[in-house]
Amino acid sequence: MDNLSSTYDLLGLSTKSTGGKISKVRFDNTKQEFESNEVLFATGSWDTPKENTLLLWNVEQVSFGLGEQPSLTFSVLGKTTHEGDVTDMRFIGDNILLTSSSNGSLNAFQIINTNTSDFMDQSVGTSNYQLQMIMNRRLHSFTDTKNASLNSFAIKPHSINDPLVATVGEDGRIVIVRIEDSVKDHVIEDADASSIKAILWPRSNEIILANGCGQLRIFDPRENKPTTICHDCCYSPINIRVPINCLAFHPSKVHKVASGNNKGGVTIWDTRKLTEPEKHAQPHNSRVWEVFYHPYYQELLFSCSEDGTIGAVNFADFTPTFSSQDSMNAVKGQNVTIRKIGFKSNELPINSIDYHPHSKLLISGGDNENLLYTLI
Amino acid sequence: MREKLLCDISWNYVNAIVNHIKSLQEIPIKDKQIQNEISTFRDMMAIWELCRIMYFIKSERYQRLSTDLLTWLNECYPLGEEELNELRDSPNLRNTVTFWSRLYKLILRGLFPQAINFLRSIIMAVEITSDQIINREIIINDIIQSVIKCIKSRPKMSSYDTGLAWRNWLSQCSQLQKSIILENKFLEENFIMILKILSGDPDAILAKSSSWLEGLVALVYHKYPKCETSDVRSTLGPVFIRFSVHPDPTSQALKRIFYQRIDDALSYCKHIDPWLLSHLTDLLCKTDLDETIGGKSLLLHQHREGYLIKFAEPLLTHSTLWQVGFKYLEHCEKFGKVFMEEFVGKIPFDNERKFEKILKICEDNGLKFDEKCIITTMGTKYMQIKRYASTIIYYMRAGKDESLKAICNIFLTQYVESGKIMFSEVLDSIPVDKNSNESVNFLSRYRLYHSLIQDEFYVQAAQVLVECLRSEISPKEFWGVLLFHTVPLMKLGRRKGIKLFEKIHIDEFIYYCSQVLDKRIEDSWLKLVQRMKRWHYKETGYFDISEDLNPVKIECERYKKNLEKNHSV
Numbered sequence: 001m002d003n004l005s006s007t008y009d010l011l012g013l014s015t016k017s018t019g020g021k022i023s024k025v026r027f028d029n030t031k032q033e034f035e036s037n038e039v040l041f042a043t044g045s046w047d048t049p050k051e052n053t054l055l056l057w058n059v060e061q062v063s064f065g066l067g068e069q070p071s072l073t074f075s076v077l078g079k080t081t082h083e084g085d086v087t088d089m090r091f092i093g094d095n096i097l098l099t100s101s102s103n104g105s106l107n108a109f110q111i112i113n114t115n116t117s118d119f120m121d122q123s124v125g126t127s128n129y130q131l132q133m134i135m136n137r138r139l140h141s142f143t144d145t146k147n148a149s150l151n152s153f154a155i156k157p158h159s160i161n162d163p164l165v166a167t168v169g170e171d172g173r174i175v176i177v178r179i180e181d182s183v184k185d186h187v188i189e190d191a192d193a194s195s196i197k198a199i200l201w202p203r204s205n206e207i208i209l210a211n212g213c214g215q216l217r218i219f220d221p222r223e224n225k226p227t228t229i230c231h232d233c234c235y236s237p238i239n240i241r242v243p244i245n246c247l248a249f250h251p252s253k254v255h256k257v258a259s260g261n262n263k264g265g266v267t268i269w270d271t272r273k274l275t276e277p278e279k280h281a282q283p284h285n286s287r288v289w290e291v292f293y294h295p296y297y298q299e300l301l302f303s304c305s306e307d308g309t310i311g312a313v314n315f316a317d318f319t320p321t322f323s324s325q326d327s328m329n330a331v332k333g334q335n336v337t338i339r340k341i342g343f344k345s346n347e348l349p350i351n352s353i354d355y356h357p358h359s360k361l362l363i364s365g366g367d368n369e370n371l372l373y374t375l376i
Numbered sequence: 377m378r379e380k381l382l383c384d385i386s387w388n389y390v391n392a393i394v395n396h397i398k399s400l401q402e403i404p405i406k407d408k409q410i411q412n413e414i415s416t417f418r419d420m421m422a423i424w425e426l427c428r429i430m431y432f433i434k435s436e437r438y439q440r441l442s443t444d445l446l447t448w449l450n451e452c453y454p455l456g457e458e459e460l461n462e463l464r465d466s467p468n469l470r471n472t473v474t475f476w477s478r479l480y481k482l483i484l485r486g487l488f489p490q491a492i493n494f495l496r497s498i499i500m501a502v503e504i505t506s507d508q509i510i511n512r513e514i515i516i517n518d519i520i521q522s523v524i525k526c527i528k529s530r531p532k533m534s535s536y537d538t539g540l541a542w543r544n545w546l547s548q549c550s551q552l553q554k555s556i557i558l559e560n561k562f563l564e565e566n567f568i569m570i571l572k573i574l575s576g577d578p579d580a581i582l583a584k585s586s587s588w589l590e591g592l593v594a595l596v597y598h599k600y601p602k603c604e605t606s607d608v609r610s611t612l613g614p615v616f617i618r619f620s621v622h623p624d625p626t627s628q629a630l631k632r633i634f635y636q637r638i639d640d641a642l643s644y645c646k647h648i649d650p651w652l653l654s655h656l657t658d659l660l661c662k663t664d665l666d667e668t669i670g671g672k673s674l675l676l677h678q679h680r681e682g683y684l685i686k687f688a689e690p691l692l693t694h695s696t697l698w699q700v701g702f703k704y705l706e707h708c709e710k711f712g713k714v715f716m717e718e719f720v721g722k723i724p725f726d727n728e729r730k731f732e733k734i735l736k737i738c739e740d741n742g743l744k745f746d747e748k749c750i751i752t753t754m755g756t757k758y759m760q761i762k763r764y765a766s767t768i769i770y771y772m773r774a775g776k777d778e779s780l781k782a783i784c785n786i787f788l789t790q791y792v793e794s795g796k797i798m799f800s801e802v803l804d805s806i807p808v809d810k811n812s813n814e815s816v817n818f819l820s821r822y823r824l825y826h827s828l829i830q831d832e833f834y835v836q837a838a839q840v841l842v843e844c845l846r847s848e849i850s851p852k853e854f855w856g857v858l859l860f861h862t863v864p865l866m867k868l869g870r871r872k873g874i875k876l877f878e879k880i881h882i883d884e885f886i887y888y889c890s891q892v893l894d895k896r897i898e899d900s901w902l903k904l905v906q907r908m909k910r911w912h913y914k915e916t917g918y919f920d921i922s923e924d925l926n927p928v929k930i931e932c933e934r935y936k937k938n939l940e941k942n943h944s945v
Contacts, residue, residue, distance in 0.1 A: 020696055047730065049695040085727070102727045142761040149727040170728060172763070193765030194805040195728055212728065213769060213805045229804065241807035262732070287732055306736050348699055349733065367699050367733075 020045035020053060022365025024099075027356045028091040039359050040077070042097055043371070044086025046351075051081040054099065056111060056129050057371075061359055072361070074371065078129030080109065083136075088152045093160050097131065098179075100150040106167055108135035108179055135179060140169035154201035156221075166207055166221070168196035174207065176221060188224050192217060198247040202254045208271065210259055214241030216269065230274040232259070232267055248291045251298055258301055260288025266303050266313060281336045283311025289349070295357045304350040304364055309342040343372050382432045382663060386424070389655060393421045419626040420652045422452035423645065426633050427656060430605050431663055441605060442597045446486045449593045455481055470498045470516075476566045480584040483573050484594035488527050495520050512559060519567055522552055526574065542601075549575045573598060578614055588619035592634065608634055639675045654687035658707070681708040685715055692719040702737050713741060720746045728754070748774045755779070765805040772806075772813050781849075784815035788822075788854050792904055795911040797826050818849040825861070838865050838876035845888060853904045856892040859885060859928045860908075863920040866935040879939055882932050889925045889932075 023046035027039065039059045045052040056078040062071045084101030091097055095111040112130040140148040148171035156164040164185065166176045172195065174188040191209065198210040207219040209226075217226040231241055243262040250256035256278075257269045264284030267277045284305035294300040299316040314337040341362075350366035355376070363373040397417045400410055429444045459478045469475045475494070482491035499520050502513045526549055531541040553571040558564040572580035576599035585591030592615045596603050600611060612634060621627050629644035638660060645653040661680045684704050691701030692715070702720070705712035720743060725731045731754050738747035755770030764783060771779045787799040800823055808820040821844050828837035844850070845858050862877070862885055869876035877885075892901060905923045912921045920927040 047696050085729070087729070102729070142763065146761060149729070151729075170766075172765075190801060192805060193763070193802045194769060195763075195766055197728075211805060212766065213807065215805065231807070286736055306733065347703060349736075 018043060018045070018053075018055065018365070018369050018371060020048045021367045021369055022046075022351060022371070023052075023086045024089040024352045025354050025363050025365045025371070026089045026091060026352075027354050027361075027363070029356065030091050030093050039356050039361065040091075041354065041356070041363060042089060042091070043365055044082060044089050044099060046085035046087075046102070051083060052085055054080050054082045054086065054097070054109065054131055056097075056131060059359075059361065059363075061361075072373070078111070078131050080131035080133070082107070084147075085149075087149060090153075090155070092155065092163055096134070096179075098153070098155075098163075098165070100153050100167060102147075102149040103138070104140035104147040104150050104169060104171075105136055105138045106150060106153060106165065106177065107133060107137075110134045137177065139167050139175040139177065140171050140173060142171055151196060152198045154199045154207070156201050157204060166199055166201055168199045168209060170195040172196055172211075174199070174209070174219065174221075186221065188219065188221075190224070191219065191226070197243065197245050198259075200247045200249060200257060202249060202257070202271070206271070208247060208257060210244035210247050212243040214243055214261065216244070216257075216259070216274065218271065218274070228274050230269075230276075232261060232265075232277060245288060246290050248293060248301075251293050251295050253298075258291045258293065260291040260303050260305075262287045264288055264305060264307065266291055266301055266311070268301070268315060279315050279336075281313045281315070281338060283313050283338045283340070284309065286349075289351050290353055292353070292355065294355065302353060302355065302362070304353040304366075306349040308346050308348055308350055308366070309340050310350060310353055310362070310364060312339040312341060313337070314339075341374065346370075346372070379433060382659065383428065386428045386432060386659060389659070390421060390424055390428075393417055393424065397421070416649055418452065420649055422448070423626065423629050423633070423641075423648070423652065424656060425452065426630060427638075427660065430608070430633055430636070431638070431660060434664070441603055441608075442601045443486075445593045446597050449589060450485055450487065453587075453589060455485070455487075470563060477584075479566075479570065480573065481586065481590070483527075483570055484581065484585055484590055484598075486597055488530070492524050492527060495524050516558065516560075516563060519556055519558070523567060523570060526552055526571065530574070546575055576600075582614060582618045585619075588615050588621055589630065591615050591619060606636070609636060642676055642679070650683075650687045654683040657683050681711055684708050685711060689715070693722065698723050699733070699737070702741075706741065713743070716741055717743055717746055721749055725754075752776055752779075759783070764799065765802040768802065768806055768816060772816065777813060777815070780813050780815040784819055784849070785851060787819060788850055788857075792854075792857065792907050795908075797823055799823065814847065814849050818844060818847055821847075822850075834865060834868060834874065834876060838862075838869075841865070842877070842881050842884075845884065851900075852891060852894070852897050853901045855888050856901060856904065856925060857908070859888055859892065859925060860912075860920055863927055863931045866931045870935060870938045873942075875939075875942075877935065879936060882936050882939070885928065885932050889928055892925060 022043050024044040025041060027041045031040075039061075041057050041059065043055045043057065045054075055076050058075050058077050060073045060075075062073070082099065082101065084103035084105065086099050087102055088100040089097065097109045097111060099107045099109070101107060109131045110133075112132055113128060114130050115128050138147070140150045142148045148169045150167050150169040153165050153167040156166070163179050164176060165179060166174055168174055168191070172190060172192040174191040174196070176186040176188075178185055192211050192215075195212040196209050197212055200208040202208065205220050205222070207221050209217045209219065211217065213231075215229055215231045218228040219226050232244060242265070244259045245262060246260045248258045250258070255271045257271060259267045259269065261267070263282075264286050265280060265282045266288060268279040270278045281301075283303055284307050286306040288303045288305050288311075291301060291303045294302065297314075299314055301313045301315065303311040303313070305311065317337070346366075346368050348367040350364045350372070352366070353362065353364040355362050360375050361373060362376050363371060365371055397414055400406075400414050400417070403410055406414075425448050429441065429448055433444075455478075459474050462474050463469060463472065463478065466472050466475070475498070479491060479494050482488075482494060499517050500513050502517070526545075529545060529548070531545050549571050553568055553575070556564055556567050556571075558567075569580055569584065573584060573594070576595075578595060578599055581594045581598060582591045585594055592608075592611065595611050595615065596608065600607065603611070621631050625644040625647040629641045629648070632638070632641035632644065642653060642657055642660075645656065657676050657680050661677055685708055688701045688704035691697040691704070694701065698719075702716060705716050708715075716737070720734065720737055723734050725734060731750070734750055735747060737743070738750065751770050751774040755767050755774060755776065758764075758766040758770065759779075764786075768780060768783060771783070787802075790796070790798045799819055803816075803820055803823055806816060806820075808816055810817070812820075821840050825837055825840040825844060828834075828840060841858060841861055845855060848855075850858070865876050868874070902923055905921055909921050
């Protein structure tokens with residue numbers, strides 16, 4: 001990673017139909033295909049008036065030799081409609097794609113390889129896969145007639161065989177469901193009086209929420225009240241609570257969490273000591289929509305933003321600076337390396353990013369309806 | 377650098393057009409609409425590329441006008457296949473008019489490899505004998521080979537710098553032309569005509585061209601290979617004597633581009649496609665076009681914003697392309713903001729994510745008023761479904777002090793009705809400090825008062841209560857509630873000998889009592905007391921609620937006397 005150059009250019013992939021503006025991209029990291037050059041990922045769209053689209057993609061890498069950049073070929077394998085904006089998405093085992101929707105529902109899609117069957121759905125053209133909805137449950141709403149967006153979901157650790165999913169939304173509730181059952185497992189009605197933007201489930205007895213008031217709240221799933229509330233105090237004046245839009249796990253340290261906020265900042269937290277954030281950087285000048293840690297270089301944090309760029313922040317040499325006037329700003333440190341990755345003619349937001357470590361492919365999608373990617 | 381940049385940008389646009397044409401061509405069944413669309417986009421590409429050749433490239437380093445025009449002609453108006461189909465079954469190509477017609481076009485268009493293949497296809501295989509007919513064939517074959525050699529030896533562009541190579545080659549063509557004498561006059565005329573075209577004979581070129589475009593480009597290429605864009609005008613005269621230009625907008629636009637009447641050309645582009653008009657005008661404005669046209673004042677600079685706005689307007693109300701529409705307006709310095717203000721409030725949103733994206737447009741473009749309106753709309757949406765934390769957050773962002781006061785009153789009314797602090801969890805989510813909105817600040821202080829009482833921090837509770845009264849934020853009727861709260865504290869202070877209030881506070885309490893008992897708020901005050909009485913005794917165990925506030929006044933007197941007694945001691 002020392003040779004992460006100052007300006008990677010994202011290569012533009014001009015697509016014919018990505019199904020509209022992309023709200024989520026997610027690799028299928030459930031399979032370890034070391035021998036195959038094929039990589040599966042999915043995209044979900046938003047803002048399409050009638051129905052949005054889920055696309056299942058394949059990207060194939062062909063290497064030309066040592067020192068040569070591999071050539072990438074993208075193709076759509078399957079397609080289905082999605083009611084509401086795709087607000088979150090994740091592949092789970094048994095070829096299931098889980099999505100959440102702005103209409104408050106949690107959906108599960110079974111990915112069926114039609115090559116192994118005689119059936120070919122003509123509506124998806126020449127694709128080899130079918131995405132079949134196997135679950136659609138409306139979990140969040142303000143009233144009986146008014147939906148609330150289901151903003152994010154998290155899966156309980158070590159429950160992958162019988163996934164237990166916690167969902168959060170604009171109605172301020174946490175709903176914990178099992179995919180297999182049709183009965184809601186547990187609902188925390190007033191988890192937050194404001195809208196909940198993101199959720200993590202790092203440990204069985206710990207759920208972390210981020211809300212629109214710049215707070216992190218930690219819950220024990222068995223309780224109805226948060227055990228801890230803290231806020232991002234990296235901005236002054238202190239009463240400016242900047243909404244937090246996204247959260248991410250550290251790959252190996254379960255107590256480390258990263259967040260991205262509305263002012264373009266990313267913050268690292270230690271959940272054992274939540275009185276103040278641990279580290280902070282400002283890679284963007286507008287809303288951060290997603291963050292994630294590099295799986296191997298664990299001080300490297302990627303983020304994507306409304307400003308149309310991807311940020312790569314290296315916290316490895318972070319040194320906190322202490323101001324005599326305001327010790328709360330200690331987290332604004334020196335020696336934080338920030339690199340920006342962007343596509344020069346793109347000014348439209350990038351809403352989602354994901355990384356496939358085996359192929360070293362970083363992929364992003366946003367409001368310009370194109371997939372943008374690079375190899376890192 | 378600037379030229380290269382302009383060409384790069386132009387290339388991106390052309391690429392978009394080309395990709396769209398390709399995607400349309402891949403549609404298996406093309407109805408009339410699709411065919412029209414393909415035709416329109418081809419016209420757009422032709423106009424765009426001609427503008428690039430004529431206006432974007434100025435420096436000698438990049439300028440190859442004659443070859444660029446030839447490439448442009450062959451890409452945008454390629455030769456059809458009909459003649460080839462006709463020739464396929466022809467037994468005697470040499471004597472076929474269609475063959476020579478095709479060959480002329482290949483020569484005119486500089487498609488020399490194909491022309492050479494054509495010529496080779498009429499070379500007859502012969503054995504050397506004394507037969508007269510066969511000897512004639514050998515002569516014809518030799519002439520064909522000479523013409524081929526002449527074509528192949530045509531000097532490349534770089535050698536035009538000296539001019540010598542070009543003059544030598546012209547001389548060779550001329551000599552070959554003079555040496556061609558055949559019995560077959562048909563063949564003789566055709567070979568001579570080819571050489572005349574190659575030599576740049578205007579009459580020959582125009583006689584054999586099938587359209588004004590073909591004639592013009594061939595004239596530039598063969599007669600004026602080092603022509604510059606400003607010289608093209610002078611070649612147009614003979615072309616338009618021989619040819620008329622179709623009245624369709626594309627042909628008229630192309631003609632005017634050659635004449636360097638760009639304003640007129642753009643006015644024809646209006647009838648072709650609004651995307652073409654707006655984007656081409658915008659890019660042309662970024663070239664030094666005034667210089668190119670010799671300092672003539674151009675209207676396209678004045679029209680640029682109008683064209684861009686006209687193109688962007690339908691996007692602003694499009695369900696998915698509204699963001700792109702606003703990006704266009706950002707490039708309209710004079711009038712863009714006006715249109716943004718008109719349209720930004722009309723974008724529908726039903727979730728916070730989209731709301732934030734609309735808000736960013738307002739933030740980026742200084743649309744302060746619209747920003748506040750949109751935030752207020754969001755706050756009101758949450759107000760309607762009684763999500764007060766979100767409502768307060770958004771109203772605070774919008775600076776809606778009166779609305780926040782109204783929400784504050786809702787919570788205070790809830791307390792009056794039930795005796796319960798319902799807004800505790802709401803305030804947990806809201807950032808409050810001394811600089812916050814005063815209504816929210818009051819609620820926060822009032823909640824603090826109750827939790828201090830619960831935790832038996834009476835000194836601090838008394839302090840907070842005084843602050844709440846002094847702030848005068850709550851409705852006057854509620855001052856009475858705050859005054860009722862002072863009674864148990866004053867009693868406690870006297871009983872335990874703790875100084876919870878100063879004398880000045882007591883005087884203020886008396887003053888506030890008179891304010892609460894003001895006739896102007898009598899009705900609302902009486903109603904409030906009645907509501908409180910329903911729960912007060914049950915909750916607190918004491919009767920300190922009365923419409924005349926006498927319990928407060930009495931306790932104030934007692935507390936004052938107690939203070940004086942302790943002071944004198």
